[in-house]
Amino acid sequence: MNFIKELRRGLGLRASTVIVLVALVLTVSTLLTTVGAFDGQPQTAPSTIPEPSEHANDPEANLPFLFAVYMITWGAFFAYIFYLSRRQREMQGEIDALKRALDQREQAEAQSQSES
Amino acid sequence: MNFDDTETTDLTISPLPDVSDSDDGSVIAHRGKLLIALVVLVGALGYFAFMAFEGATVYYYTVGEMNDIGQTPEGKMVRVSGKLVPETFLRGDGSTLAEFSLTDGSESLIANHIGVLPDLFFNDHSEIILEGSYGSDGVFQSENVIVKCPSKYIALDEEQELG
Amino acid sequence: MAQTSISQPVTGSSATYSTRSYLRDGLLIVSAALMAVTLYMVFMWVPTEQNLGVSQRIFYFHVPLGWIGMLSIVVVAVASLMHLITGKEKWDSLAYATAELGVIFATLILVTGAIWARPVWGVWWTWDAKLTTTLVLWFIYVGYLMIRAYGPSGTQGKRYASVIALIGAIDSPIIYKATDWWRTAHPERNVPSDLASEMLLTLLVAVVTFTVLYAYLLVERYSLRKSESDLDELHQRTA
Numbered sequence: 001m002n003f004i005k006e007l008r009r010g011l012g013l014r015a016s017t018v019i020v021l022v023a024l025v026l027t028v029s030t031l032l033t034t035v036g037a038f039d040g041q042p043q044t045a046p047s048t049i050p051e052p053s054e055h056a057n058d059p060e061a062n063l064p065f066l067f068a069v070y071m072i073t074w075g076a077f078f079a080y081i082f083y084l085s086r087r088q089r090e091m092q093g094e095i096d097a098l099k100r101a102l103d104q105r106e107q108a109e110a111q112s113q114s115e116s
Numbered sequence: 117m118n119f120d121d122t123e124t125t126d127l128t129i130s131p132l133p134d135v136s137d138s139d140d141g142s143v144i145a146h147r148g149k150l151l152i153a154l155v156v157l158v159g160a161l162g163y164f165a166f167m168a169f170e171g172a173t174v175y176y177y178t179v180g181e182m183n184d185i186g187q188t189p190e191g192k193m194v195r196v197s198g199k200l201v202p203e204t205f206l207r208g209d210g211s212t213l214a215e216f217s218l219t220d221g222s223e224s225l226i227a228n229h230i231g232v233l234p235d236l237f238f239n240d241h242s243e244i245i246l247e248g249s250y251g252s253d254g255v256f257q258s259e260n261v262i263v264k265c266p267s268k269y270i271a272l273d274e275e276q277e278l279g
Numbered sequence: 280m281a282q283t284s285i286s287q288p289v290t291g292s293s294a295t296y297s298t299r300s301y302l303r304d305g306l307l308i309v310s311a312a313l314m315a316v317t318l319y320m321v322f323m324w325v326p327t328e329q330n331l332g333v334s335q336r337i338f339y340f341h342v343p344l345g346w347i348g349m350l351s352i353v354v355v356a357v358a359s360l361m362h363l364i365t366g367k368e369k370w371d372s373l374a375y376a377t378a379e380l381g382v383i384f385a386t387l388i389l390v391t392g393a394i395w396a397r398p399v400w401g402v403w404w405t406w407d408a409k410l411t412t413t414l415v416l417w418f419i420y421v422g423y424l425m426i427r428a429y430g431p432s433g434t435q436g437k438r439y440a441s442v443i444a445l446i447g448a449i450d451s452p453i454i455y456k457a458t459d460w461w462r463t464a465h466p467e468r469n470v471p472s473d474l475a476s477e478m479l480l481t482l483l484v485a486v487v488t489f490t491v492l493y494a495y496l497l498v499e500r501y502s503l504r505k506s507e508s509d510l511d512e513l514h515q516r517t518a
Contacts, residue, residue, distance in 0.1 A: 058332070059272060059327045059328075059329075059332035059333055060332060060333050061235070061332055061333075061398075062331075062332050062333055062334035062398040062399075063333050063334075065334050065337065065394050065395060065397065065398050066333050066334055066336055066337055068394050069337045069340055069341075069391045069394050069395065070340070072387070072390055072391065072394070073340055073344070073387055073391065076383055076386070076387055077383075077492070077496075080380075080383055080496065081496075084496075084499055084500060084503060087503055087507075088503060091503070091506060091507060091510060094510055095510065098510070098513060098514070098517065101517065102517065105517075149425065149428075149429045150425070150426070150429040150430055154422075154426075156418060156421070156422070157418055157419070157421075157422035157443065161415065161418075161446070174462065175407045175408065175461060175462040175463055175464070176462055197462075233401070234398070234399070234400070234401030235398075236330065236331070236399060236400075236401075237401070239330055241330055242330075245464060260401075260402065261401050262400050262401055262402055262405055262464050263399065263400050263401050264400070264464055264465075264466070265330065265331065265399060265400075265466055266330070266466065266471075267466035267467050267468045267471045267472055267473070268471045268472060268473030268474070269328045269329075269330075269331075269335060269338075269471050269473070269474050269475060269478055270328065270329040270330070270473070270475070271326035271327070271328065271329065271475040271477070271478070272326055272327045272328065272329045
């Protein structure tokens with residue numbers, strides 16, 4: 001996709017690699033903690049009535065999910081802020097290039113006027 | 117500095133994404149993406165319309181309604197919702213099959229489920245939604261269980277004081 | 280060749296992007312401060328819920344994200360219409376910026392919802408009215424951006440995009456009312472009727488915080504987008 005190309009071009013290989021690695025670490029750690037929350041769940045339920053599994057009374061049992069939500073929310077916002085600053089930098093580059101080109105043109109016109 | 121006597125200044129800046137036209141140059145790739153976008157969009161809207169107008173708007177039936185409707189036609193899935201009758205819960209030793217009754221206050225229904233049940237299934241405040249089919253034997257075969265949470269949040273401390 | 284003497288400085292009407300923008304700095308500081316307060320309240324202060332345990336704290340993220348996702352598409356629709364009526368570029372910049380933000384919020388609500396649903400409901404997803412309509416909203420945001428990017432350029436593309444935004448603006452209140460109008464897996468009330476006062480306060484603070492954060496990101500993106508538009512126009516004039 002164009003976006004990835006732009007990213008590579010705008011940032012250079014090193015920075016893009018760092019970002020991809022960070023994103024990967026965030027995603028993997030989130031996935032691992034979420035999936036890890038299922039370890040220890042009994043494959044068969046106990047037989048007596050109505051016995052909930054040992055997790056039921058522990059209010060902190062689902063902490064990994066809360067962690068995952070928090071990570072992903074912040075990750076998304078930081079990713080977006082990063083994206084904004086990248087575009088900002090690109091735009092600044094464009095403005096500078098445009099300024100230079102305009103200066104060149106104005107000088108060219110001034111020169112051709114003085115010649116005529 | 118060397119200036120050409122050309123009419124236009126040579127601006128070797130690439131256009132920004134999104135604001136200007138696609139810099140791919142390939143009209144076909146361009147159209148292809150648009151087509152995909154539109155197909156996806158129409159598909160999504162179509163599903164929504166389908167959901168809204170078919171009988172599928174009824175996300176679940178109550179126990180009473182399920183009893184009135186009776187047996188589910190072959191191959192179809194329905195959902196029924198009710199509260200667990202705690203004394204009726206049975207699961208054999210080491211078995212994955214659980215049997216229990218759901219009630220809507222006045223009527224009740226027997227159901228089977230194979231597999232692990234979510235923790236909140238056993239909670240007094242939860243409403244149980246079963247996805248499956250109502251068999252001719254009068255037992256609802258549940259494929260999926262969704263636990264619906266009560267519309268109230270109670271702080272932990274309060275409950276300990278009450279209990 | 281026509282002389283295009285640029286009488287304005289290059290930054291021109293994108294002076295709103297000057298580094299001395301008090302609105303942007305102010306919003307950033309306020310949203311950071313509010314976020315600190317919210318995080319304290321959510322993780323340290325508010326009591327744990329009795330039935331759902333700590334996963335219930337996801338509520339304080341999930342609900343504000345949802346409300347803003349629903350609000351955002353309405354802004355997109357209104358801004359798109361204003362642009363078509365007045366022809367002023369700034370409305371279009373607002374529409375585009377809001378749509379971009381909207382995708383993020385819509386994605387987050389679906390993802391946080393799924394993560395919360397897994398331990399509590401027992402499933403990652405179900406096709407009830409609320410989730411389905413929210414997914415439709417997500418598609419609408421994505422569709423809007425794709426049409427802007429890959430659709431016909433100029434007014435026609437913007438018209439198509441506005442139609443999509445309008446559909447979204449209709450979907451938005453449907454999402455809100457979904458738990459009222461249909462039976463769903465969600466609790467009947469979007470905000471539970473019986474709520475400990477600390478929880479309600481935390482929720483309100485969270486809603487305000489995310490709204491301010493949204494406003495900040497919107498102002499940033501909007502200014503950036505306006506500058507990009509101006510720059511693009513300059514490109515065309517100097518070409």
